[in-house]
Amino acid sequence: MAQPSQKIELYNQANEQAAQIKLDHVSKQFGGTQVLKDISLTIEQGRFTAIVGKSGSGKSTLLRILAQLEQTSSGQLTFSGTDENSTTMMYQDSRLLPWKKVIDNVLIGLPKERTEKAEEVLKAVGLWNYRHAWPYKLSGGQQQRVALARALIRKPSLLLLDEPLSALDALTRLDMQQLIEKLWKQNGFTAVLVTHDVQEAVRLSDRVIMIEDGEISFDIPIRAKRPRSLSDSTLIQIEHEILHRILQRT
Template identity: 45%
Template sequence: MATRLIPPPTATVRGVRRSFGGTPVLDDLHLDLVPGELVALLGRSGSGKSTLLRLLAGLDRPDAGQVTVPGTVSVAFQEPRLFPWRRVGRNVELALREGTRTERRDRARSALAEVGLTEKASVWPVTLSGGQAQRASLARALVREPELLLLDEPFSALDALTRIEMHALVLDVWARHRPAVLLVTHDVDEALTLADRVIVLDQGRIALDIAVRSARPRDLHSPDLVEHRERLLAQLGVELPGRVTA
């Protein structure tokens, strides 16, 4: 009988501690992100979500412990962070460090086409809507074909309909490329809509880790997702109407 090979994690976090001004934000944190997994990270403000993302992105270092990400990493932030003095296509090209000018331009245009912005390559960022700017930011993250894609609350400033469109887009490009994805969010419903796994950080540690096995597209009113939602909200300290607490 053939032995099934298990691929190594895309990212590992082992015993990580990080403090600011003497206050611990991450405390002996352990986490694996596996190839092709879409993980949502929840937590109250100050729980360490953005700190963990910065460590995985290589933008910060832990005080103790080890963060290992052997492959390519890309980040899309809450703000699109497009340079206003460069056209949209050139903004996407900036993520590329290799190839000729023509090769970089072609890859940038391909990434923009993937997020539905083919016709916007030559325009200035100021002319984009909020949703289009986030699509451009996502294209810039995807153009490097990362093994790990980090999304730091990228939809929080968008209106409800644009958020739904962006959810569908993220699932589409994730299914096509299959990177490991870590999505930082405050929105429990967003996490349950998108993720294979939802993690809650509390006081610098993982307080809850739920596998979401429902087929996509998901009905948030289905019994299993309602149960997940109640557990997540309870862990986040949100008291549901009608719930009797001891």
């Protein structure tokens, strides 16, 4: 397993409450199937980490453990620099309630007194003009922007992204990548992205980790400066290296 050889420069200023996460020999079993095997990993405060791997590799289970939606079978998960409950998650589908307008979807679980803040985060994701629209009136990309606003209103110390862009068309996906990167840089939270898209992982993250058969098979730092271009030769080289490693294990 390749390990980063030096500390990676951060291109955003980490929020003081941003999460630092440590997994110490974490394993997870479902019945007789071991999904994660002895994972030891530290995710530093304010860092953007991407996790890649084939379907069934264990990457989504790892994300659910970070979200505390699953308990570890063994090992320890610890958070520092934050209240561990200030974690929000975006999924592949927006999970909007169709009987609530956009602003009310952002406010789910919060008092009406937060309406002004909901308007602020909708403005941040470019949807202020749609705050009183019904979800069915929005495109898929716009619905995911609402989901992002719903995550941001809680001022997360840790934002977990479970393939939230995989159902979008290529141009909308690129637009959303740029928006997520912009808001991460502005807010300084820690972000962990699970994705099948190696280009997306390299484009957004400071570090790409591959999970294979429940284990970390490699761990590569991405030191390219931001903002990043898809035509950047450094990024293309890193993307090819990761794809080569994945294909070697196919």
